[in-house]
Amino acid sequence: MNPYGKNAKIYVAGHSGLFGSALVRSLRQRGHENILTVSHQDLDLTDGAKTESFFLEERPDYVYVAAAKVGGIQANKAYMADFAMENLLITCNVLKAAHKARVKKLLYLGSSCIYPREAAQPVKEDYLLTGLPEPTNEGYALAKIAGVRLCDYYRRQYGDNFISCIPANVYGENDNFDENTNHVIPSLIQRFHRAKVNQLPYVEIWGTGGAEREFMHIDDAAAACIFLMEKFDGAGTINIGMGQTTSIRALAQAICRIVGYQGEIRYDTSKPDGMPRRLLDSSKMTALGWGPSIQLEEGLKREYEWYLENVERSK
DSSP states (O other): OOOOOOOEEEEEEEEEETHHHHHHHHHHTTOOOOEOOTTTOOOOTTOOHHHHHHHHHHOOOOOEOOOOOOOHHHHHHHTHHHHHHHHHHHHHHHHHHHHHTSSSSSEEEEEEEGGGOOOOEEESSSGSSSOOOGGGGHHHHHHHHHHHHHHHHHHHHHHOEEEEEEEEEEOTTTTTOOOTTOHHHHHHHHHHHHHHHHHEEEEEEEEEOOOEEEEEHHHHHHHHHHHHHHHHOOOOOOOOOSSOOOOHHHHHHHHHHHHTTOSEEEETTSSSHHHHOBBBBOOHHHHHTOOOOOOOOHHHHHHHHHHHHIITOOO
């Protein structure tokens, strides 16, 4: 079923990234034919004038905002100004242009890191802005908070049908394996694989291993976003999660087992853990009738297979 109609033009901003590529893949599987994508080289969304011109020329009906500058703890700490500025520019430019082009509906992707570090668990949507975010990714978090709020402001002031969602930590096929900017799952997959190939005696991991995160496979997350675009029109953001967390220690052990690495796992406790625990309250999403289907073990196996096929083979 294609509820938008086969001729509706759908723009996926950030289509080449982990989230954007999954959205394109899922939309095509659902019969959507008129999907608009444009590379960063052809359109820099931090350029307001070019972004506006693009929207006014193309006139997309529906917009998914998956474009963002993203990275792990190291990258966020080292380049906080870049993460804040680039994401603020993308957010402001795309939402402003979408408003001017009178798009029918826009979905903005937030991030679970925008919630306060000390928020009660599981984290409800109305906990946003009730405390300070995790310091190691504050720049990125502030930019994404602005995006979530701007969707509501445009809705309130102009009547634009802009909605937002906050997914749990996503992973999966087409993940980022750049050692300088990747997140924990692709980082561990790559490090355990290379340790296996090079027969290294141990793999060292930042922190105590005790921090807990909620990991969702990207195909589940993309399906949830499409579901919201079809079914949800309300103000305020909505969480998308698995309903359970996994410790970094348990995650490392699972990846070690999947990769087949036989060495030791060591933890550098002098390095930060980041936020101690983050679990989203996804009861609003559940009440709408949606839930995830891909469990962590299956998802990790799929990502490792993709890594072997697309990253290691390309060397």
